[in-house]
Amino acid sequence: MINSYAAITDGQGNFEIKQIEVNQPAEDEVLVEIKAAGICHTDWDSLSWGKQMILGHEGAGIVLETGKNVNHVKSGDAVLLNWAIPCYTCFQCINGNYAICEDQKHAHPEASMFNNSPIERSFKIGTMSNHTVVNQAAVIKMDTEIAFSSAAIVGCGVMTGYGSVINAAKVKPGSSLVVIGCGGVGLNVIQ
Numbered sequence: 001m002i003n004s005y006a007a008i009t010d011g012q013g014n015f016e017i018k019q020i021e022v023n024q025p026a027e028d029e030v031l032v033e034i035k036a037a038g039i040c041h042t043d044w045d046s047l048s049w050g051k052q053m054i055l056g057h058e059g060a061g062i063v064l065e066t067g068k069n070v071n072h073v074k075s076g077d078a079v080l081l082n083w084a085i086p087c088y089t090c091f092q093c094i095n096g097n098y099a100i101c102e103d104q105k106h107a108h109p110e111a112s113m114f115n116n117s118p119i120e121r122s123f124k125i126g127t128m129s130n131h132t133v134v135n136q137a138a139v140i141k142m143d144t145e146i147a148f149s150s151a152a153i154v155g156c157g158v159m160t161g162y163g164s165v166i167n168a169a170k171v172k173p174g175s176s177l178v179v180i181g182c183g184g185v186g187l188n189v190i191q
Contacts, residue, residue, distance in 0.1 A: 006129030008114060011051040021113040023055070027067040029108070030139045032079060033052055034061040036148035039126040040184065046122055053120040054112060057083040059127025060151035070136045078142040082121035082155040085138045097189040106135055153184055161188025
């Protein structure tokens with residue numbers, strides 16, 4: 001067990017930085033030391049979802065430990081985290097729609113503990129913490145040098161912008177379009 005700190009919301013619009021305990025990963029999980037976490041509108045909304053939880057669904061860090069069935073990353077690898085954690089077996093996953101998986105994989109319920117009880121983590125990853133345990137499907141090894149602060153937003157902001165253009169709007173080269181807002185998502189729509 002690792003003592004760590006996390007941003008925990010009370011679900012009523014407030015949050016505090018509190019000490020948590022993070023357990024060792026199970027056989028298909030990865031323990032990650034978070035180096036950077038992104039913040040998007042969903043994080044603001046989640047402050048008022050009516051439940052206590054660790055905030056954050058955009059993150060990047062270093063693998064500290066892996067479960068025995070994890071073979072795509074190892075201790076010391078730089079990784080980014082993906083909040084859309086596919087099961088690979090439901091109807092949507094079989095049809096390649098991993099982002100709308102019907103049975104998302106997640107770490108065991110006791111992965112993070114607060115006041116001696118399991119605590120939910122935003123989108124099953126809770127990146128606004130020093131450490132987190134996630135299902136191996138949420139971990140993507142970074143094979144190129146990129147700042148953790150830049151990598152942290154790839155799993156949501158970048159993919160939301162890119163996915164909107166390629167998957168939803170199916171924009172063709174040479175097309176004209178309007179982007180309203182040039183924040184993280186808007187800039188990635190333009191890219």
